[in-house]
Amino acid sequence: MRRGARLKCGGERNPRRWAAVATATAVVVLGLVLACDDSIEPRPPKGSNRPPESALVVFGDGLAVQLYKLGLSWSGSDPDGRVTEFRYRWTCLDLGGLPCDPVPGWVTTTATRDTFTLYAPRGSARYRFELVAVDDDGVADPTPASQVFELRNTAPFTVFTPGTLPTRTLPAVTFYPQPADADSSSDPDDDDAAASIVTYRAWLDGSTTIIDAPAGPSGVTLRPEAFEGRYGMRTVFVQVIDDGGSWSEPIQHTWQVDSAPPDGILLVDDCRQGGFLETRSDQSYRNAIDAVAPGRRVVLDVETIARLSQADFEATLSLFQHVVWYTDADTVSSGALELARAGLDAVLGRGGHVLLTSGLAFGTRSAFGADEPRFRDLFGIETVFRGPTGSTNFALSLEDTVQAVVTPGLPQFRFLSLGLRAVMECFGSRQDAATRSLYFYPVGTFVRATADSSQPFVNTEPFDIGVQHELTGGARTVFLSFPIGLPVNDNTGENEAEIRELLRLAGIVGP
Numbered sequence: 001m002r003r004g005a006r007l008k009c010g011g012e013r014n015p016r017r018w019a020a021v022a023t024a025t026a027v028v029v030l031g032l033v034l035a036c037d038d039s040i041e042p043r044p045p046k047g048s049n050r051p052p053e054s055a056l057v058v059f060g061d062g063l064a065v066q067l068y069k070l071g072l073s074w075s076g077s078d079p080d081g082r083v084t085e086f087r088y089r090w091t092c093l094d095l096g097g098l099p100c101d102p103v104p105g106w107v108t109t110t111a112t113r114d115t116f117t118l119y120a121p122r123g124s125a126r127y128r129f130e131l132v133a134v135d136d137d138g139v140a141d142p143t144p145a146s147q148v149f150e151l152r153n154t155a156p157f158t159v160f161t162p163g164t165l166p167t168r169t170l171p172a173v174t175f176y177p178q179p180a181d182a183d184s185s186s187d188p189d190d191d192d193a194a195a196s197i198v199t200y201r202a203w204l205d206g207s208t209t210i211i212d213a214p215a216g217p218s219g220v221t222l223r224p225e226a227f228e229g230r231y232g233m234r235t236v237f238v239q240v241i242d243d244g245g246s247w248s249e250p251i252q253h254t255w256q257v258d259s260a261p262p263d264g265i266l267l268v269d270d271c272r273q274g275g276f277l278e279t280r281s282d283q284s285y286r287n288a289i290d291a292v293a294p295g296r297r298v299v300l301d302v303e304t305i306a307r308l309s310q311a312d313f314e315a316t317l318s319l320f321q322h323v324v325w326y327t328d329a330d331t332v333s334s335g336a337l338e339l340a341r342a343g344l345d346a347v348l349g350r351g352g353h354v355l356l357t358s359g360l361a362f363g364t365r366s367a368f369g370a371d372e373p374r375f376r377d378l379f380g381i382e383t384v385f386r387g388p389t390g391s392t393n394f395a396l397s398l399e400d401t402v403q404a405v406v407t408p409g410l411p412q413f414r415f416l417s418l419g420l421r422a423v424m425e426c427f428g429s430r431q432d433a434a435t436r437s438l439y440f441y442p443v444g445t446f447v448r449a450t451a452d453s454s455q456p457f458v459n460t461e462p463f464d465i466g467v468q469h470e471l472t473g474g475a476r477t478v479f480l481s482f483p484i485g486l487p488v489n490d491n492t493g494e495n496e497a498e499i500r501e502l503l504r505l506a507g508i509v510g511p
């Protein structure tokens with residue numbers, strides 16, 4: 001076949017032979033005709049144009065029932081010119097009893113193959129494919145290639161991912177289907193793949209609101225508005241839908257939904273390292289909030305969340321104007337802060353209040369990642385200082401005396417805890433009326449050993465480790481880069497006294 005085409009370009013002059021080759025081997029000939037160089041064989045002007053011819057190739061058996069995802073290739077030939085483009089359309093003839101869409105318009109393409117995913121929601125469907133080649137004079141094949149296809153689509157099914165079902169939540173919750181579709185797999189009986197699943201769909205008992213989410217590891221999130229103000233025992237129904245529009249039988253789950261308390265404070269326990277340090281931090285924040293805001297605390301313990309999801313954090317954070325988030329002495333992020341960026345930004349955007357205590361948020365371990373400039377703005381941070389190694393992580397030192405201006409509270413304190421690894425950021429706060437340094441090292445008081453012990457690292461400007469910042473609309477933030485959940489001084493709960501003052505400074509509790 002290639003030799004026949006090459007003869008056409010290189011000197012074969014027998015039109016009859018050429019026509020026979022073109023008819024028999026439309027695909028290959030088309031490609032080579034386009035590759036021919038007119039300067040080698042100038043084409044004489046045409047007295048009259050003859051229309052092109054269209055041809056269709058189905059991958060597999062064109063007469064058997066096909067999967068709703070169908071590969072086709074096509075070609076065209078023109079006896080006195082060349083094919084420059086194609087037009088095709090799919091016409092629905094039967095949708096398993098559902099009404100078909102109106103006949104669509106023609107699609108123009110220069111491609112000669114494609115894979116089509118056809119809507120077949122009821123297991124079977126029938127479509128007609130029509131193809132028209134168009135020649136270089138713009139004339140369309142008057143006899144389009146046409147074929148009717150019988151298509152099949154197996155309905156997918158789903159279960160809930162084991163270990164992800166809640167028993168009690170706020171009206172913000174995410175469900176994680178584990179779907180399967182026989183059509184996704186080369187073996188139709190093993191039901192082991194979900195690549196064809198495109199949508200997760202959920203709705204609540206007694207509600208007509210449908211929540212659709214793109215299929216994937218993030219699951220499908222029910223935001224507060226989905227509950228329509230009705231709490232207590234609720235039942236969710238979840239379905240998965242494949243790319244041919246076929247849906248699974250719904251599965252359901254019933255659980256307890258509690259409304260958020262009035263003026264609630266979301267305490268995000270994102271401290272997970274275990275041992276004394278975590279136990280002490282966990283207790284400090286809970287004690288401090290309960291002492292000044294009884295009944296307002298809702299704990300979101302990151303360790304107990306089945307899967308971390310951005311949409312889930314956004315939904316949960318949307319229920320609160322007040323957020324306390326701590327990683328404290330953890331040196332590895334859970335990933336939660338990364339996923340909560342948009343949710344935290346939204347809290348502040350509606351005039352809310354955030355107290356964040358973390359050595360992972362900025363600098364080397366930047367949980368805020370590409371959004372760090374944005375969050376520096378939100379927390380009133382101008383600069384994050386680096387040590388001699390280039391890292392922003394400094395170890396806490398028992399030799400330090402930290403200056404404090406949180407009043408009433410400590411004018412200064414010393415760290416008490418041993419065994420902390422490099423976790424603390426030192427930064428320069430914004431120098432403006434909206435920003436106030438809360439904890440800091442005066443010039444020359446932050447001293448750390450270096451590899452060259454004759455030249456210790458010494459701060460030549462004030463090093464802040466705590467800052468308060470006011471934003472427009474009444475929003476307020478407090479950020480601490482050291483673990484205030486751990487004891488300071490003589491461990492008589494002075495750190496909890498500081499946290500209580502920080503809750504006031506952040507606007508989370510009243511003066």
Ligand SMILES: [Ca+2]
Binds near residue numbers: 082137139
């Ligand atoms: Ca022609």
Ligand SMILES: [Ca+2]
Binds near residue numbers: 196
């Ligand atoms: Ca399917």
Ligand SMILES: [Ca+2]
Binds near residue numbers: 269270272282301303
């Ligand atoms: Ca914890």
